[in-house]
Amino acid sequence: MTAASSEASGSIEAYDAVDVIRAKRDGGAVPEPALRWMVDAYTRGYVSDAQMSSFAMAVLLNGMERDEIRVLTEAMIASGERMSFTGLGKTTVDKHSTGGVGDKITLPLAPLVASFGVAVPQLSGRGLGHTGGTLDKLESIPGWRAALSNDEMFAQLRDVGAVICAAGSGLAPADKKLYALRDVTGTVEAIPLIASSIMSKKIAEGTDALVLDVKFGSGAFMQDIDRARELARTMVALGTDSGVATTALLTDMNTPLGLAIGNANEVRESVEVLAGGGPADVVELTIALAREMLALAGQPDADVESALADGRAMDAWRALIRAQDGDPDAPLPTPRETHTITAGRAGTVSRMDALPFGIAAWRLGAGRARAEDAVIHAAGIDLHVKPGDTVSEGQPVFTLLADDAARFDRALAALDGAWSIGDPGAVPERAPLVRERITA
Ligand code: URA
Numbered sequence: 001m002t003a004a005s006s007e008a009s010g011s012i013e014a015y016d017a018v019d020v021i022r023a024k025r026d027g028g029a030v031p032e033p034a035l036r037w038m039v040d041a042y043t044r045g046y047v048s049d050a051q052m053s054s055f056a057m058a059v060l061l062n063g064m065e066r067d068e069i070r071v072l073t074e075a076m077i078a079s080g081e082r083m084s085f086t087g088l089g090k091t092t093v094d095k096h097s098t099g100g101v102g103d104k105i106t107l108p109l110a111p112l113v114a115s116f117g118v119a120v121p122q123l124s125g126r127g128l129g130h131t132g133g134t135l136d137k138l139e140s141i142p143g144w145r146a147a148l149s150n151d152e153m154f155a156q157l158r159d160v161g162a163v164i165c166a167a168g169s170g171l172a173p174a175d176k177k178l179y180a181l182r183d184v185t186g187t188v189e190a191i192p193l194i195a196s197s198i199m200s201k202k203i204a205e206g207t208d209a210l211v212l213d214v215k216f217g218s219g220a221f222m223q224d225i226d227r228a229r230e231l232a233r234t235m236v237a238l239g240t241d242s243g244v245a246t247t248a249l250l251t252d253m254n255t256p257l258g259l260a261i262g263n264a265n266e267v268r269e270s271v272e273v274l275a276g277g278g279p280a281d282v283v284e285l286t287i288a289l290a291r292e293m294l295a296l297a298g299q300p301d302a303d304v305e306s307a308l309a310d311g312r313a314m315d316a317w318r319a320l321i322r323a324q325d326g327d328p329d330a331p332l333p334t335p336r337e338t339h340t341i342t343a344g345r346a347g348t349v350s351r352m353d354a355l356p357f358g359i360a361a362w363r364l365g366a367g368r369a370r371a372e373d374a375v376i377h378a379a380g381i382d383l384h385v386k387p388g389d390t391v392s393e394g395q396p397v398f399t400l401l402a403d404d405a406a407r408f409d410r411a412l413a414a415l416d417g418a419w420s421i422g423d424p425g426a427v428p429e430r431a432p433l434v435r436e437r438i439t440a
Helices: 017-024 030-045 048-060 066-078 106-114 134-138 150-159 174-181 191-204 226-240 264-274 279-296 304-309 313-321 354-365 405-415
Strands: 092-098 120-124 163-165 209-216 245-252 260-262 338-343 345-350 382-383 396-402 421-422 434-438
Touching: 017 030, 017 313, 017 345, 030 048, 030 174, 048 174, 048 405, 066 226, 092 120, 092 191, 092 279, 106 163, 106 264, 106 279, 106 304, 106 313, 106 434, 120 134, 120 150, 134 150, 134 163, 134 264, 150 163, 150 313, 150 396, 163 174, 163 313, 191 226, 209 226, 209 279, 226 245, 226 304, 226 354, 226 382, 226 434, 260 264, 264 279, 264 313, 264 382, 279 304, 279 313, 304 313, 313 396, 338 405, 354 382, 354 396, 354 405, 396 405, 396 421
Parallel strands: 092 209, 120 163, 209 245
Antiparallel strands: 245 434, 260 382, 338 396, 345 421, 382 396
């Protein structure tokens, strides 16, 4: 592609967006300077939404080479501020999950890892659609504040070790603009675009190391394990190429994680894990991710289980909540209305499909349909059993939680056929929760 001048609007531009689109449309690699220009010109408003959506569709259809994905990511990082935690005197390690149903792992994980003297700068988001957002869950805690300045973040990492807060708008603004465009142009699913979107924010955040929890299955963003693996490999390569020590776990999201799906109930469950209890799958994933994070921080032999059992992780949690103006002892919101579904027969729970449970919780008010909607913190679903558990006839299977009983019908419609009870003793095969580990 030759550098061209476009003077139509009076500005002199180095490249022509149509040339960049054509190169990708025809299956070629876009040369580095042209790709950097495309992202910069889009952020400045010179390249239009129509042109960028055409380019995004060409990427979705034709893919990108590893080097192009690196350049795209770097260009998105360059569109905004880069944070730095040098001067903290501690290694920083972050975790990113691609999101799932009942995925509250950040809540016990960040304080657990911080209790080993590692700094965990966890910049998190809000939920949209059937997957919940970490900030929405934590905002169930009276007084807790998601918005922190960079100085507050730095001080909390120094004093407490973990911070969970909203990412400022200064990080990768090109991604913000492109992500909103992808959302309305059918181009969210392109692996190069997902990988560069996630990793541009994580690299700009300035963490030393990063562990990715890439989920596959019905309740995940990527339903197919092969695509989840490709996404994980792409992101691990991006992190590694930019000097962030990065590994990924591929984890199963066909069944909701834990027994709580919602916001306040997920906080309650996280506190149980921090108190040394909690559902086995939540504990297993928390420990697996903590081990990965601590290994990257130079502590491969850390005794993670002991920190949950002896209260060290709980102490770090309480300090984290207090530092962000929350009251860890305040009662959490409870729903005005509940509706319990019981087993129609005795047997063994054979299946609980994550996606419909996520959609049902969302319809109960636990999630939002539009970014500006408020979530209802007490809404959601409490599961009383999981696949593999035996039930007798009439035993509670799950309880819907809402502030308005009118929401139950639509939630129940989503759950129609989403779970089943098999013959007594017919224990379903349980696939491992952590399926693969991906390293550079
Ligand atoms: N999360 C992101 O931040 N970006 C994507 O493209 C998908 C999920």
